[in-house]
Amino acid sequence: MLAIFLETLPFFMLIGLGYGSGRTGFFTPEATAYLSRFVFYFALSAMLIRFSANLSIDELINWPFMGAYLFGSLVIWGLVMAVALIRKASIAEAATESHVSITGNTGFLGIPMLSMLLGAAAIGPIMMILVVDLIFFMTLFVVLVLASRDGRLRLSAFKIVARGLATNPMIMSIITGVLISASGMHIPDPINDFLEILGSAATPGALFAIGASLAVKSAERVYVAGWLTFAKLVLHPAAVAVTAYVVFRIDPYAAMVMVASAALPVAGNVYIIAQHYGAAPARVSASILISTVLSIFTLSAVIALVQF
Template identity: 35%
Template sequence: MLEILSITSPIFILIGLGYFAVRAALFSRADMRVLGTFVIRFALPAMLFKALSERPFDEVMNSGYLIAYALGSLAAMGAAILLALKWRKRDFLSSVIIGMGASSSNSAFIGLPVAVQVLGPVGSVAMALCLLVENLLMLPLLLIMADRAGHKRASIVAMLRGTLASLFRNPMLVAIAIGFAFALFGLALPAPLSKVVDMLSFASGPLALFVIGGSLAGMGVKGMVADVTLITVAKLVLHPAAVLIAVLLVPGIGPELQAAAVLIACVPMFSIYAIMGQKYGLEGMCSAALVVATVASFVSISIIIWVMELTGFIPALS
């Protein structure tokens, strides 16, 4: 267990450092947005490109992994929506937002550091594949469901067109596409550019975690205990369980990628969850769930890694 804590503790210490830096007024929340923009537009795209371009194409493009992670995420989303509708008696819009929190991992900012520390470079490849599922399937589907539930007048075709347009402007997805192309054709960057990519890659993990902590500062946790509990348990327990079942059932996924999928699924929801909820007047519930899930994940991630090590799902950590 000490080996596991040596993996998870630095991650959450960096998150805590970002939180207290904002609380102590060393940085403002506006500063966190600037740092987050740097991470999203430069550091993480560089890391994704590096991870994909330096491996053979047949190793980084794993269709079984994509199918399994999609099936697990859809199952977690559907179960959370049904629980919200039947148990909590929430309306469909609120239930969809609950399903969003239950099935959308913070794969880039938290999932990546966890997977890389446990499994090494394969964690970066797994995170890139998860980003494809989240951005090309889960997020568009959830937004369409939420907008239709909110009685938006825009047609599904118009919403899809807008979603696709935003995807083409997403630096991380562009980096993934270029990385796949380099892997497919066996290309390599000139040495000076390769060093620039390396330097940006090294900044992505620590800075992303610092930004997560700073973004949580000032978010309140008030009321809505049942809804917040549902979202938190569904995200930290149900989602990884559903992904685990899927990766074991779908053929063609190696043990390392199976473990990486579960590790990425067990992290809290993405950091813009509260912003997404604000669009539908549910920012209070989303903010509270984000704070609770992030804090609780320190324990849940450690337990899941311990169980995976105990059962031989991942190599012994030492």
């Protein structure tokens, strides 16, 4: 485990560097927002297009794999929803907490870190997880929040979700890469080199941006955030491990990537959406902060267990 911890440490050191820069004011919230925008729309998109374009369709679309991740995640989603409702939380708050418990920082942290730690073959499984999170769970989250706010389910909720998916650069980048792969086209060397150079900025940029954004996060409602962090870092990978290894009997390597991805800390974009809809943003902020700090240790432990 120590060896894996030391391998993951440089990634978290980059996050720490970003945190220190944000905390001291050297990197302002506005600068962090622009860096995140560069990574999200340009660097990460270039990385995803290049990776997905060089993978076969079988590596990008594996229904048993996605089913295992979906059902394992749904177990934790339902558990956290039930606990929130027992605490008398509103539907919107319960949906937010459920989304926190199963949505890891796959884009900004998972893709750069796990592809380097577990090998390039991890890219396909990670992308499938990203697709399930963005299409299924994001849709479920937004629809429940809007239905709770409006008092009933409206068709406009699905239109909002569809518009969001259509403008999400990660989804569009993966689709672009899949189409290139399916067509059998070869990306010209100058374009491939361009994508490689631009995509190489995704890892340091994303990790630095994560840290800088954590500098303005608060740790309010710590007891709820602690429960959500436990659900995300411990229960989620455990449930996914059961569905991957026992129920669906996924290929061991792909299952390892799936469990490691499930052990990632809470994604930062959950806070943006929760803040936009006014659905418990403070506890989301605290969950992101606490889960990211603790994942320095828990993520190494999970990777060590699945590699054993």
